[in-house]
Amino acid sequence: MEFSVNHPVLFLIAGIVVLAVLAQSFFFLRKAWRHGKEIGMPMDKLKRIAISTAVFTVAPALAIVISVISLSKKLGIPLPWMRLSVVGAITYETPAAANALSAMGLEWAQITSLTATQYVTVAAVMTMGIMVGIWLVPVVGKKLIGGMINLEKRDKKWGEIFSASLFLGMISAFLGYVFDDFTDIFHGDWKGLIPPLVMLVSACMMGVCALAMKKLKWRWMNDYALPISLLVGMISAIPITAWLG
Amino acid sequence: MKKQLSYIDSVHREGRIWNLSMVVILLLFPVAVGLLFNAGIDWRGFALGMLSTAPMYWAVGVIETFTYVPMLGAGGSYLAFVTGNITNLKAPAALNALELVGADVKTEEGEVVSTIAIAVSSIVTTLIIVLGVVLITPLTPLLNSPVLAPAFDQILPALFGGLGVVYIARNWKIAVAPVLLMLILFIAIPGLGSYVGILVPVGVLVALGVSRILYRKGRL
Incomplete structure (x- = not known):
């Protein structure tokens, strides 16, 4: 069998792994749902949690699809698809793959094709390098x-x-992270202001949602306040970047 | 007579079985590819690649386990550590759901809420990625368009802006010290962004220390 990074067999193996992940998710969903009913949680409450979470997940999940597309240029589709459906995140997978390639004397930016041995080695490093949590x-x-x-x-x-x-504690670390490039503005590069401004827009939107709940009695807003503020924050990044970027 | 397991005990038992099975399934990918294409691993490349990757990410993995498990509860943790994207998706999803129904993750209701949120988030993410893979050709120019790129680049600020304002407004006395410390650290040391995973437990320890002092003084 001649190897290629997009060989149909690789899709099949990656698909089996993704199916196993889905099976685990459905297993725990069913178990928690049934126990929720046993301890007297109303069906309506359980549905609200599920729908609100599903809506909230869409935008970050699309960002993960972008990561799959980005990695697929070098590694083909199956490996990034599998890795980003399980433990991985783009911030880990790219350096892990680049480190493995560099250890074999290859350069990430120059890669146009991989041999089966190189592919297996990269996949092994990506898999074992981040397995601790599991x-x-x-x-x-x-x-x-x-x-x-x-x-x-x-x-x-x-x-x-x-x-x-x-x-x-977790939130504070990420609020600090938003200001990571802030000092660039002292060197005349205003891009460092983009993340704090986006965060501010998102926080203000959350405030608007809270006001709508309180003043207009829009109780449904409670379920969608986070997805709305996330989306408005993300959309605001487009004009803000055009202005400062 | 067989002892009836409590819900939480059964979650731990089944979670252990699932996660340890997933370790084997994940390792099968490189093994299966190697066997099917008759290709051995480049052991030197593997060892050097692991040497430059594992120390940092294993340390982060250990830190994340001790930081996020108490936040996510049992079922949520077993699942989140398999499905990944904890900081940018699973933890915020769980936090949002707990906030929505006013539940604490240490209670049985909170355990159920966190598990449902993380399971739904994992299922939706997996299905969207499948859809993305199937539609990769028409989707690539759209998702990679320069117009939309800034929106996807700024997911974390947009996420933590909305999430942060709710928690900080409600617990501002606890929030002041860790938020100020992190702002000072990130502004004073440019490029610290790659270490945000390691700084999460630092923020947690500061928040815990401050809240313990305030609690003992009766200020909370």
């Missing part, structure tokens, strides 16, 4: 979650504050 969660997950539940039992209020602190 096996570490089964090892430590139960203890970590158990510790959190015990914390809540011992002191409910501190348990709630603890959860809020975890979320705020």
Whole structure:
């Protein structure tokens, strides 16, 4: 069989992996849904969670499709399709593939085709380089979650504050990240202002949604406030970039 | 008599089986390709490639496990660590869903909510990627168009603007210290963006430290 990065057999193998991921997602969805009903959660509430999440997911998922397209120029479609449907993210997969190629004396930017050996080596590095979370969660997950539940039992209020602190710690890191290129403006490059302005637009949109819920009694807005602010923020990036970029 | 497992115990048992099976399935891809095309691995390239990739990403993987598992709950964590894109998709999806119904992830309801959110997000993402792969030829010029490029480049600011304002407004006393620290760090040290994964637990530790002090003083 002659190798090519888009050989139909590769689509078949990647498809099997993607199917396994889908099966796991459906398994946990069904399990959680059934338990939600058992503990008395109304069907309406469960549906709201699912629909709101599905709507919110569309824009970030399209960004992942762009990553698949971008990687497919070098690695073909099946490998990026599989990698970005599982653990991977573009921020990891590109350097991992580039490192593997560079270790074989090749340069990422110059690649036009790969041999089967090079492809297998790249796939192995991409797979094993980021596998920690998948096996570490089964090892430590139960203890970590158990510790959190015990914390809540011992002191409910501190348990709630603890959860809020975890979320705020994560959010604070990403708010800082938005200002990563901010100092460029002191060198006359105004592009560093684009991410903070987009974030500001998105935050203001969230405020508008909250006002609409409160003043206009648009309760449905609660389910879609995050997708709306995300989308408006993203759209605002187009004129803001045209202005400052 | 067989002991009846609680919901959370059964999630852990089945999560372990799923995730460890996924480790094997993922490793099968390079193995199967090698066998089918009669191609061995370039061991030198593999070793050097791993040496320049693994230390950083294994460290990030360990940090992410200890940071995100308490945020996402059991079912959500098993799934999120297989389906990936945790910071830019799964964690915000879980946070948004928990916020929507006012549930805490440490409760049984919160566990269910987080798992449903992450499962739905994973299914929708997987299906959209499948659609993208099937329609790759007509979609490529559209999604790669220079007009839309800035919108997709700015997903994280657009996401954390909306998400951040809700959480900060509600918990501003806890938020001030970690937000200020991160702003100072990122502004003072340009190029820190590639280490944002490592800075998440730093933000978490600062937030926890500050909230513990405030809680003990009765300010929260």
